[in-house]
Amino acid sequence: RPIWLDEMVSELLGATPDPPGTNIIAVDWNHGATNWYPLAVRKTREAGRIIANMITTLTVQRGVHAERVHLVGVSLGAHVAGFTGSYFSGRIAKITALDPAGPKFSQADPEERLDPSDAAFVDVVHTDGDNIEIRRTLGHVDFYVNGGEDQPGCPKTTLTGGFTEDMESPVICDHMRAVRLWLSSLRSPCELRAFPCDSVAALAAGRCLECRTERTASCPRLGL
Numbered sequence: 001r002p003i004w005l006d007e008m009v010s011e012l013l014g015a016t017p018d019p020p021g022t023n024i025i026a027v028d029w030n031h032g033a034t035n036w037y038p039l040a041v042r043k044t045r046e047a048g049r050i051i052a053n054m055i056t057t058l059t060v061q062r063g064v065h066a067e068r069v070h071l072v073g074v075s076l077g078a079h080v081a082g083f084t085g086s087y088f089s090g091r092i093a094k095i096t097a098l099d100p101a102g103p104k105f106s107q108a109d110p111e112e113r114l115d116p117s118d119a120a121f122v123d124v125v126h127t128d129g130d131n132i133e134i135r136r137t138l139g140h141v142d143f144y145v146n147g148g149e150d151q152p153g154c155p156k157t158t159l160t161g162g163f164t165e166d167m168e169s170p171v172i173c174d175h176m177r178a179v180r181l182w183l184s185s186l187r188s189p190c191e192l193r194a195f196p197c198d199s200v201a202a203l204a205a206g207r208c209l210e211c212r213t214e215r216t217a218s219c220p221r222l223g224l
Contacts, residue, residue: 002030004179008072015186015224027051033076041104044076048083055088066090070224071119074098074179075132078124079105082114092119095139099127099178102134114138125182125222127151128174141220147200151177185223192222 009026016022032043058064069092073081078097085092097114105113115138116122122139126148129135135148150156154173185192196218197208211219 002028002074004176008179008183011183011186025054027077027080029077029080038104040076041101044079045083047080048085049087051080051084052087055084055092056090059090067093067120070094070096072096072098072182073100073114075175076101078138079114082118082122085118086111093121095119095122096182097122097124097138098182099125099132099175100134100138102129102132106134106136116140123220125178127178127181128172132172132175143194143220143222144200145177145181147203150174182222185221193219194222195219 005026005028009024012024013022027047029043029047032047033040035043055064055066055069059066066088071081071084071092071094073079073095075098078095078100081095081097085095095114095118100114110117113134114122114124121141123141123143124137124139125143125145126135127145128151129144129148130150146152151174154177181192193211195203195208195211197203202208
């Protein structure tokens, strides 16, 4: 399984205000996700259907409330989370998508990828829009970290081979920065907030560099 998965579970357990009342389910679909990429893309829908069925079972047999379910998906897993929400008969509370995979999804219709209708609230973190990740807006709130492309400290690389599970690999440094930032937001005493803006060009022109003081939610916060 991905080497960062255990770290994510540990960070989530440490960040939750009520550990005894919280359950974290880590879905390891590594065998489906690391095969030939076009096949992995097709399997995102199947994986989403299976997870949706599991959540249905938990709500019916174990009394789990769908309005308290939060799905977190990385890369292809972001679209798996989206399909989970679309197949689930109820309404998932929240989906967090960390640098959703772009190839085969960039031009797809909403029902063929993650979209805002998949949960009551969908937030998306973009960090590699010029390489692996999908650049278009996919959620109710989309965070474009450093413009959503090249990240500080990462080499300028283009993925030409297969994916790697190593979060420290320079090949996917930009792509996995979304995971690093989201995990850091769980433990950092400093909030990671973003300036609402219509475009990267408008941000570069300095037209989006303030939050309206009368509305504290006007600058959305990264995290749970």
